[in-house]
Amino acid sequence: MVLKVDVKLVVLEADEVIIRKVKDKPVSIKICDLIGCQTCEEPSSSLSSLFMTPPNIVIRYISRGQHYKWTAETVEVIGSKENCEALKNEINNKLGQEKERPKKLAVFINPIGGSQTSMSVYSKVVTPLFKAANITCDVMVSERPKHMIDLVSGFDTASVDGLVVVGGDGTLLEILNCLLTRVQKEAGLDYDQPSCKLKPLEVPIGIIPTGTGNGAATGLYGNNDVVTAVLHIIRGQTNYNNAQAVYSGRKLVSFSGGVCVAYGLFSDIIYHTDRNRWLKRARYVVVPINILLFKRQRQFTAKVTVFPKEQNTDSSDEDTDATGREESAATEGKEAEFSSNLIGVASFGVDFLSVATDSKLDFVKATQSSRKNGGFCLFINKRTSRTQFLTHFFQLMTLTRSAFEKDFLSTHSVRGYKVKVLSHDESPQANSQEAEINKLVDVDGELIEIVDEEYEVWNHMRIIKFYTCF
Template sequence: MSDVKKKKKKKKKEEEEEECKEEEEEEQHVKEDEKHSECVLLRGIFKLGKKSHDVLLSRTKLTWIPIVPENPTGEACVPQPGVLLLRDVYAVKVKRRRAAGQQSGGAVLGVALFCCRRKGRLLEADTLHLHNASTEHTHTWYNTLKDLITGPSSRPRYLKVFINPSSHKKEAVHIYREHVAPLFKMADVRTDITVTERKGHALSVMKECKLDGYDGVVCVGGDGSVAELCHALVVRAQLDAGSPEKPVTAVLPLGIIPAGSTDVVSCSVHGVRDPVTAALHIVLGHLQQVDMCSFSSLGQSVHFGFSAMFGFGGQCLARAEKKRWMSSSRRREYALVKTLARLRPEDCQLSFLPAKKSIRDKEPDSEVDESWMTNQGLYLSISIMSVPCLSPHTPRGLAPNTSLANGSAALIAVGNTSRSEFIKHLKRYSSSSGQFSFSFVETHDVSAVRIRPRSLVAWPEEESEEEGESKTSPIIQSEAAAFPWNIDGELMEIANEVLVRVHPRLITLYGEEVDESESTVSCSCI
């Protein structure tokens, strides 16, 4: 063996030994940290209910064991301990006996720990009462517990809250006051509230207000409100960084309190449409980094969001927007039926960049043309989604194989087919699976998509039901005509090609990623 090969082999062996040594040291540090976190900080006697318990407190959990008198028969009785993880505790208070109308003072009764209990994806508020009449003993435990639960930096202390009073059934203000505000108050979270008055109000406030003192932003509303605030957070980050052309990661996390009709983003990050669950994720500081998409046309930024629908989805929303006087469910069903009745494909060029071919460290314009894949043809629907898009109407999500932060989006392109086959495809979203097992449906994991309509063809603004009028022929418009797009549930009309690009972990949301919604509600429209 040559000296060069011997040296290479020796060097490789030394590198492997060094790696093993680093791994062993890291494992040792982890073990020491775990041992340190499990050290008992306090131990005392408290009553839980009517029974006395031996209670132990470490840095990560509270454990209580019933105190059982010795059995005269000598048989050993080993009681089962109770455990509460401190990561699930959002507030601790001193319990006192007070007379009716008494606001302060009173005899000390012990400590109350306010925590969350998990029930599937649902988080429920719960309380653990530790009874002890000793003032000194109680305050020692209270102060130690308070220090431990306020330690995590991800837990917010001051939040900017936006409430859309017009969302869905105009219940947002009630939802906030009844279900969210009490939890924020209990967790000592201060709030600065803005009740929005119009579309774009939250965006204008976010562009101008000082964000230094806030730990996060909260949106109480539907998908439209969420889309506006997500867009606003990224735009504000761009303004602060002096980078209007390039997306900048949002500085503050966003909490979403569902108060809309579908609440797609909320369902995707919480798994359930429940304001208490959403509020508990916020006060406990559960954070989830999420991918977002930028939407641009002819080099000009249009929006930042999570999902977009071209063709059927855009046409449905455009029709629904013209019937705002209807209830949301009636409006949705009307638009769905009308669009299916006048079903027609869009002739366009569809180009996409597969996720595995993404060159994320370079500027967008530096990607070589050969890496794009292009198809030309008739499409009934094209959807791009960087989140699963769970909702009560689609329990498994519109894009069930997409996660919140995998750096890619799902492209679902539905080619031209018969109305009956297209309806079969749609119905499978609300049942089990198999919505993509059609020859006319193609799916891809992508990092960018470009949609270029071949001709500016717009559908009629008003449909006449008079006999003899054509209901299938498109109307050729002028160059100013625009195609309807459904971007995060908001209607946008764009006349030219649209470029959609995925930006990994562009925003942080309060919540945790889910694989599938627990909702069993299905759409009855079809």
Template sequence: MVLKVDVKLVVLEADEVIIRKVKDKPVSIKICDLIGCQTCEEPSSSLSSLFMTPPNIVIRYISRGQHYKWTAETVEVIGSKENCEALKNEINNKLGQEKERPKKLAVFINPIGGSQTSMSVYSKVVTPLFKAANITCDVMVSERPKHMIDLVSGFDTASVDGLVVVGGDGTLLEILNCLLTRVQKEAGLDYDQPSCKLKPLEVPIGIIPTGTGNGAATGLYGNNDVVTAVLHIIRGQTNYNNAQAVYSGRKLVSFSGGVCVAYGLFSDIIYHTDRNRWLKRARYVVVPINILLFKRQRQFTAKVTVFPKEQNTDSSDEDTDATGREESAATEGKDIEGSYISIASSGANQNFLFPPFGASLVSLIKHPSEFMVALYRECGKLAFLSHFTSCALKKPDAFEKDFLSTHSVRGYKVKVLSHDESPQANSQEAEINKLVDVDGELIEIVDEEYEVWNHMRIIKFYTCF
């Protein structure tokens, strides 16, 4: 919607812009919701001015809709050039005093992720909005697999106000692993130890969701709408989120942005989906349905040790270490041994306002220092497909199933003891048994044993929630 008003009807107050319409009630726009104010270009021909009065300046602002969707609205202001120019300068001076708003960003684009639309989305949607907000950008585009790691490794994050990832969960994971590892190395920390208190990232990160999986963006913004994500970044408000770290063979093997860490059925789906690229985007539907409905559920016996928060302490989050453990708390866990088809955890917690796998996850988390792990036992194919669909649709009862048990933990360990069928060495099955799904990427583990621990408030994201 474009609103056209006379400059005399626009009043700039201390913390808002008020548009005094003649008949309808006034429109109030908070300063923090303004995107920017710019001078309009001169009409391309004199004929256009014969039929309409061209605006002198344009004010763009954020409007909030349903389902957390934000849009960029426009106010065209007409009147004397002197008054319009004065109003524009006053508005931009106000915006310049907003300390949280970024002025310069580094943008990392994955052009081949998802539907391969990242470049067009950036040029057609993101760039005009950043330009309207007077944000300049250093743009880097990956050209080959793992090239993103090289781009981030060599970039000076202190030269910008924040980073923007144009891609999906996989692209974000590469960048987080690179940045978090680099920060720990520079601080001289032994990050291979789960109990090590990690140093948080100081540079904020925004996500423009153009990937196949956009769980992190959904968790931060409430949806995977590109414009909504851009407007959160423009506003500049940030929040520290927890991250999970995956360890195997006494080493850190990957961080997780909070979407999912899974072994068994979920990692099998990722494995086979990745190997059916000839199906293009259809593989993300065809392969999971084929595995869930027509393949036998692979079972394994495992010992899972869960570490919940100590129930007899009232310590605040600030009194806990990076893994959510109080210094004085016991570190003994509870062993659970059984036969499973999958073990999966999600970093959905009270810092991750919109969990990627359903609102019910928030209610399952007992403390901000914890996250959720689910143990899946053998079940009927239709029952699991129903659960899988409920997760995708974020239904609140998605985890209320008799074939799974959930645990609120600050960390957990998994030791696979045996498989229902012993695979031959170097076979595809043997290869799959060594893999864990971390935010949609497959990570190799040692001796089919790994552990996952929560690290509190170490990633700063652009989000207004």
């Protein structure tokens, strides 16, 4: 929507801009929802000005729609150059007083993630909006696998107001692992110990969702819309999210940005999808369907030790450590399960079980709830028929309550858990593909090797600072 108004109808108040007599109803725009105000360029020819009055300045602002989708709207202002210039300066001075707003960002782009559209999306969608908001950017583009780690490792985060990741969950994971590990080392913390209270990131991170998996962005912004994500970053409001840390062999092997940590079926799907790149984008559909419908699902027996989420956990309690539990109570409420005929163990950073209803899950509300209650959800899948599992698999797309109410599914709201694989239904030969898969855990879509088929996952509360207004 583009409004065209006379400068005399635009009134700047203390905390809002009011545009009067637009269809007889004033339009009020909060200062915090303004993107920016710029002078328009002169018309390229005098001919165009004969048929219409060119605007002197343009005001861009945020409009909120359904399903958390935000759009950037435009107001074209005409009038004397003096009055328009004065209005522009007043608006931009107001925006300059918004302390949360970033003025300089470091942008890390993964050009080959997802549909390989990151560069195009950044130049055509992101750059114009950042320019309208008077945000300058240092842009870095990865050129090879793991190059993103090198780029982030050598970057001084204190030189910018925040970081922007143009990519998906895998790109975000690389950056989080690099930054969180660096912060703990600089603080002299023994971060290989699950009970260690970790230091939070001070630099905020925004996500432009252009990857194959964009679960982290969905939790932050309510959808995978690029414009919505950019507008959250421009607005500058931040919130701290929890992170899960994966430990194996008495070491921290990876953080999780709150998407998924999985062993068994889900890691099998990631493994085979990654090795069928010749299928390009089709592999993300073809491989899972082939595994779910035609391949024999491997089964295993495991000891799963569950540490239930504590009741009435308050993340603002400074006496509670980062894993959401008192140090003296680290082993209370422990439940051990020896489970056979398992096909998968998976946890998700959001505690779906606490917020699930009969309607489609609201990811924003689920993320907000998980920030406070100190828990995340754990699913233990036992062997069942293909029909039952496929029904369950597709129900997980909406995450309604019925998706969790299955006889073959054991569900838990936890603050941590441990997994020790004891045996497999078929013993693989050494150095075989099956033996390799048995040593891998899926963390946010990336495969991480574990030691002796044993690992543990713990929640660390409020340690990742994200750009999000929710």
